[in-house]
Amino acid sequence: MRGFALAIAAVLAAMTVVPASAGAAAACAPVDWGSGLKTVFNGGGGTVTDIRSGQHECFDRLVIDTHQADGSYYVTYTDEVTHVGSGKPVPLRGGAKLLVVAYSPSYDENFDPTYQPANPAEVVDVTGYQTFRQVAWAGSWEGTTDLGLGVRARLPFRVLTLTDRIVVDVAHQW
Template sequence: MRRIRLGSLAVLAGVIALLVGLISPASAAGSATAPYCGLMWGSLPEGSSATTAGLTVTDVRAGRHACFDRLVVDLHGPAAATGYSVRYVDAVHQEGTGDVVPLAGGAALQVVVHSPAYDGYGRATYLPPSRSEVVDVDGFRTLEQVAWAGSYEGRTTLGVGTRARLPFRTFTLVGAPGDDAVRLVIDVAHRW
């Protein structure tokens, strides 16, 4: 009788362990899905508080990659990282006026570069070809629109319409000393 109870307890413990996943870690690992293209990004705000005097926005470009769409903001000045803030928002607002910038897509990504698009004399260092279409993203999988939200009091803002609230990453590339090229890069994944 005692053997039956011990045997029953062993079987019961085995069933509980199986249910909790202690016996078969392979089956638990098999149920998890691998990240899209190996990307480990999220959709929470990203930023840098780096402060560098003398950097100015000189261009905005976009490109398509196998797993993400890329937006690049080119800056000119001392080869050092610039501050930035990139986040999903309910609406992107025009610098100086606060007017809502209309954006295509299912989500609005606000890109703020802590550098102006004008020099120390107030002359423009970058003027978009169109405020509503800063770069042509027709045919992109994730980026729906890139709009100009202005450059005011030392910062430049772009509104990026994306297909949905998708994972992204943000980083700066700093040129070699004497290169005077700094790039703020925003990659938005095609899917989760």
Template sequence: MMKKIGALLAAFLLVLGLGLVVPGSAAAAPYCGITWGSLVKVNSSMTSAPVTNVRAGEHPCFDRMVVDIRGKGAGYRVEYVSAVRADESGQIIPLRGGAFLLVIVKAPSYDRFGNATYNPANPKELVNLAGYTTFRQLASAGSFEGQSTFGVGVRARLPFRVFTLDGPGTASRLVIDVAHRW
């Protein structure tokens, strides 16, 4: 009888002990595996290859901005700021959204003769972002002293990443992805 009580007590304690071991919460896993963070991202290399276009795309987990460059990849500085200011004048560029990304591309938007290589029809609305989850506005803040500046209005301060891609051909692309959520 003592053996039965001991076995029952051991079984009870084992079941109770297993109940105390709780697997990690699914909420603790990063959204879509994104672990980028929201701090400044910098690559200090410069290029004389000019910016030729800015475009955007939607993905299941993030919105993407792409800056096309006619040549080798450019350096960059991308960070959240309280306001995006125009190159040279310092005027605030009004942007829609709850947070603002300053995107400095270390490449001009003009060729070696001073001719514009990227001249958007509407510098305040570079891309139609209707229906995007995170992006609210992409605007040009100018090109001065060999660098081009853009403002990105986003829904909130969200994680982002920045990288360059080679191609097509001898061109390259600067890519900025901003997550839909944390």
């Protein structure tokens, strides 16, 4: 009888174990950020001094350092990202394209650069990211800095302003 009780206990224990990956996916859902245009304009200003990225459990993150307390931005999915000034297409990998505009130039009042990507086609290395496929430079002109963000698919995203930076998070799933 004791062996039968142990067998039943083992079966019940096995049925209640949830794989770690299932728990992580459940913790990320539901994402209610949406995929529509997100924009805030507080008058612009500051200057872009760095662009970086990071991976999180539920999303990939792009950070634009602007040195403006309450950054202004315009972020939307688009069929094509184009270079400011010329209008030439910015090639992007991925199933969807986000246009990311910071209302902060990457040059100072003397038009000296405050930020220049070493490789405009690969502003930051997003190799191995779950959602991001490419971050490309689209230019800085007339008080803005524009980027193309290639993502795996049209996924929900949010935009935050933190002290001196604009943050774009794109979810790994709906």
